[in-house]
Amino acid sequence: MKPLRNLAVAQSGGPSMVINQSLAGVVLAAKAAGPAVGRILGARHGIDGILKGDFLDLRRLSPAKLEAIAATPSSALGSCRHKPTEEDCDRILAALLARGVGYFFYIGGNDSADAARIVAERAAATGAPLQVVHVPKTIDCDLLVNDHTPGYGSAARFVACAFRGDDLDNRALGGVKIDVVMGRDAGFLAAASALARQRPDDGPHLVYLPERPFSIPRFTADVKACVAKFGRCVVAVSEGIRDAKGTLVAAKFSSERDSHGNLQLSGTGSLGDLLARAVKEKTGIKRVRADTFGYLQRTFPGMASATDSAEARAVGEAAVRHALARAKAGAAAESATVVILRKPGRKYAVRFEARPVQAVAKNTKSMPDAFIAKNGHDVTPAFLAWARPLAGDLPPCAVL
Amino acid sequence: MKPLRNLAVAQSGGPSMVINQSLAGVVLAAKAAGPAVGRILGARHGIDGILKGDFLDLRRLSPAKLEAIAATPSSALGSCRHKPTEEDCDRILAALLARGVGYFFYIGGNDSADAARIVAERAAATGAPLQVVHVPKTIDCDLLVNDHTPGYGSAARFVACAFRGDDLDNRALGGVKIDVVMGRDAGFLAAASALARQRPDDGPHLVYLPERPFSIPRFTADVKACVAKFGRCVVAVSEGIRDAKGTLVAAKFSSERDSHGNLQLSGTGSLGDLLARAVKEKTGIKRVRADTFGYLQRTFPGMASATDSAEARAVGEAAVRHALARAKAGAAAESATVVILRKPGRKYAVRFEARPVQAVAKNTKSMPDAFIAKNGHDVTPAFLAWARPLAGDLPPCAVL
Numbered sequence: 001m002k003p004l005r006n007l008a009v010a011q012s013g014g015p016s017m018v019i020n021q022s023l024a025g026v027v028l029a030a031k032a033a034g035p036a037v038g039r040i041l042g043a044r045h046g047i048d049g050i051l052k053g054d055f056l057d058l059r060r061l062s063p064a065k066l067e068a069i070a071a072t073p074s075s076a077l078g079s080c081r082h083k084p085t086e087e088d089c090d091r092i093l094a095a096l097l098a099r100g101v102g103y104f105f106y107i108g109g110n111d112s113a114d115a116a117r118i119v120a121e122r123a124a125a126t127g128a129p130l131q132v133v134h135v136p137k138t139i140d141c142d143l144l145v146n147d148h149t150p151g152y153g154s155a156a157r158f159v160a161c162a163f164r165g166d167d168l169d170n171r172a173l174g175g176v177k178i179d180v181v182m183g184r185d186a187g188f189l190a191a192a193s194a195l196a197r198q199r200p201d202d203g204p205h206l207v208y209l210p211e212r213p214f215s216i217p218r219f220t221a222d223v224k225a226c227v228a229k230f231g232r233c234v235v236a237v238s239e240g241i242r243d244a245k246g247t248l249v250a251a252k253f254s255s256e257r258d259s260h261g262n263l264q265l266s267g268t269g270s271l272g273d274l275l276a277r278a279v280k281e282k283t284g285i286k287r288v289r290a291d292t293f294g295y296l297q298r299t300f301p302g303m304a305s306a307t308d309s310a311e312a313r314a315v316g317e318a319a320v321r322h323a324l325a326r327a328k329a330g331a332a333a334e335s336a337t338v339v340i341l342r343k344p345g346r347k348y349a350v351r352f353e354a355r356p357v358q359a360v361a362k363n364t365k366s367m368p369d370a371f372i373a374k375n376g377h378d379v380t381p382a383f384l385a386w387a388r389p390l391a392g393d394l395p396p397c398a399v400l
Numbered sequence: 401m402k403p404l405r406n407l408a409v410a411q412s413g414g415p416s417m418v419i420n421q422s423l424a425g426v427v428l429a430a431k432a433a434g435p436a437v438g439r440i441l442g443a444r445h446g447i448d449g450i451l452k453g454d455f456l457d458l459r460r461l462s463p464a465k466l467e468a469i470a471a472t473p474s475s476a477l478g479s480c481r482h483k484p485t486e487e488d489c490d491r492i493l494a495a496l497l498a499r500g501v502g503y504f505f506y507i508g509g510n511d512s513a514d515a516a517r518i519v520a521e522r523a524a525a526t527g528a529p530l531q532v533v534h535v536p537k538t539i540d541c542d543l544l545v546n547d548h549t550p551g552y553g554s555a556a557r558f559v560a561c562a563f564r565g566d567d568l569d570n571r572a573l574g575g576v577k578i579d580v581v582m583g584r585d586a587g588f589l590a591a592a593s594a595l596a597r598q599r600p601d602d603g604p605h606l607v608y609l610p611e612r613p614f615s616i617p618r619f620t621a622d623v624k625a626c627v628a629k630f631g632r633c634v635v636a637v638s639e640g641i642r643d644a645k646g647t648l649v650a651a652k653f654s655s656e657r658d659s660h661g662n663l664q665l666s667g668t669g670s671l672g673d674l675l676a677r678a679v680k681e682k683t684g685i686k687r688v689r690a691d692t693f694g695y696l697q698r699t700f701p702g703m704a705s706a707t708d709s710a711e712a713r714a715v716g717e718a719a720v721r722h723a724l725a726r727a728k729a730g731a732a733a734e735s736a737t738v739v740i741l742r743k744p745g746r747k748y749a750v751r752f753e754a755r756p757v758q759a760v761a762k763n764t765k766s767m768p769d770a771f772i773a774k775n776g777h778d779v780t781p782a783f784l785a786w787a788r789p790l791a792g793d794l795p796p797c798a799v800l
Contacts, residue, residue: 068798074568165699168474269669291694299565302795395702398468
């Protein structure tokens with residue numbers, strides 16, 4: 001069968017500050033491949049755009065425009081949270097083949113990886129010459145195999161900056177401040193709050209992660225003890241905290257789910273308000289405030305970490321090189337993912353490796369025990385050493 | 401009576417990103433005054449520090465440390481929301497005079513201006529040689545007489561950046577996004593969301609201000625019409641929105657008041673959640689999210705506007721020069737404020753003028769009608785032209 005030279009790329013799931021760097025990486029590597037790649041098509045709103053035939057010609061973008069898009073947060077092609085049915089997958093495959101697409105790149109998290117897997121399996125089953133590569137993206141950093149994923153470092157940078165400022169606010173006015181951080185299944189992003197600390201008494205003083213069971217009585221007791229020690233308390237709470245039975249604490253307020261079965265956690269202040277009420281009632285502390293950082297964590301302009309931006313681009317480029325190498329070798333349709341692994345050694349460096357997409361699809365990774373303090377409400381120095389190069393330097397703040 | 405050469409400075413009310421620039425301005429101008437100024441004392445936590453005798457020697461700070469503090473958000477001396485009683489004022493006056501303080505600078509908003517007024521009145525009544533100068537600060541920009549106040553430009557910059565990113569998020573995933581912005585009595589900060597716009601279809605598409613009566617049925621109808629037009633909707637809502645009777649919409653959830661009688665508005669997501677629920681129920685739109693920006697708006701590190709930083713410092717310096725000039729002229733105890741006025745002309749420029757503190761104390765300023773669109777849910781080009789130089793340039797964002 002004649003190889004199909006056209007390329008399609010799409011973005012899926014929650015946006016990040018650097019997901020367009022991965023898009024630019026795909027486009028730049030495809031252009032660099034010369035005649036091996038024909039058209040470069042961007043599908044609008046993920047697989048929805050493929051199903052609707054809604055494509056953009058990305059080869060037409062000027063280099064300056066492509067760089068401007070790369071530096072812009074959120075998903076420039078548009079995103080979706082649509083989980084394809086088997087029938088959808090047949091239609092997606094047919095739509096891609098009808099456009100002469102032999103390379104399909106899907107930038108997203110574990111649900112997107114699973115969608116890529118399903119499409120590739122249909123291609124393999126029908127002998128269609130389609131290489132499918134999943135390009136990792138998630139601010140939660142919860143993709144399996146990967147040391148970390150593009151999007152995390154920049155979101156971590158936002159969270160750390162926010163806590164550095166909010167801790168100073170709490171120093172000035174006192175009381176208890178609770179900040180709810182994104183992270184459905186893993187605590188990596190809430191843990192990044194600890195990067196804010198410069199001095200021993202800096203907040204966050206308490207960090208609650210989905211990886212450890214959350215108990216409201218223990219939480220209010222922790223807060224009380226912190227106020228007794230520091231005269232104030234700044235708390236980082238992951239939106240994904242669960243009780244001892246594994247039930248999301250936020251489930252008490254939300255019943256909205258997406259097509260992957262995920263409960264809506266962000267875009268509401270309910271969890272923070274519940275926790276603030278609990279502290280007021282159980283400790284008698286008067287000034288208790290809660291903020292929920294919400295979507296600002298993933299799309300705040302000008303906050304991208306330099307390392308995160310560079311890696312997001314590199315992973316898109318690596319994905320194209322992998323797909324082209326497979327096609328050149330005459331390999332059958334397959335879905336792969338490009339994972340980011342950290343090179344050993346004290347100096348921060350990474351390498352990119354292609355793996356079967358099944359390795360990252362569907363399931364998620366939790367914070368390793370080595371990153372979580374024994375008391376269950378803090379991170380370890382090992383976490384800080386791991387996370388610091390991803391978020392990059394933060395604006396220094398001084399105190400009197 | 402022998403003039404008292406020592407100087408005291410304190411910070412009050414909600415922190416801002418540049419309130420420490422004003423502190424640095426006071427210290428630098430005091431140092432520059434030579435032997436006219438003796439000790440430079442910083443009171444911890446506003447008038448609470450004066451009442452407790454909790455002072456720092458600010459003359460001892462190295463120039464590098466002072467600059468580091470100036471560049472740090474929040475109130476480095478600590479803040480308070482304590483409204484002094486008449487008895488407190490007698491004690492404050494006694495504490496200042498006992499330390500040989502002839503110059504007292506109180507950095508804060510209209511409530512702080514009122515506290516400064518009371519202290520100065522007690523000084524005048526007893527013939528004490530104390531010059532009291534209020535140094536304006538408020539992210540809400542609601543101080544009377546002033547064209548704008550230090551703190552606003554940087555908070556406006558944060559809000560505009562946040563909306564620029566959040567609008568891209570909404571472009572990617574669709575639906576309705578409601579963002580609640582600070583601003584107890586005035587809509588200036590919520591209005592700054594409109595600085596985010598680069599293209600005609602950019603959000604925020606609707607901007608609700610305390611200056612116009614808020615009606616939930618009209619709001620949900622506006623959202624529905626916006627979604628019909630753009631396929632999506634980004635909404636900026638001031639936390640201070642009021643119904644036709646003038647009752648705060650947020651009053652339905654909060655009953656906590658500070659000693660100035662102000663209702664707690666920030667540090668809770670209730671208002672956003674109420675509005676999101678109303679949209680879901682009345683329009684049938686499924687994807688409706690609400691974020692409340694909260695305290696991030698006033699203390700996010702690295703977000704200060706250059707103009708705002710420079711003016712915050714200059715107003716502190718001007719306050720010291722005014723007080724020294726009055727003392728040199730042998731003027732009696734008096735409370736003044738230094739206001740920021742815009743120079744006429746197309747090029748942005750300001751001047752600083754001392755006025756009686758009564759001109760700004762207690763009451764607040766609303767957005768002028770010329771800044772509010774006729775439809776009641778947007779700003780005018782005149783507002784954008786006024787606000788743009790205060791917030792400064794924003795990171796450009798591109799769309800496909």
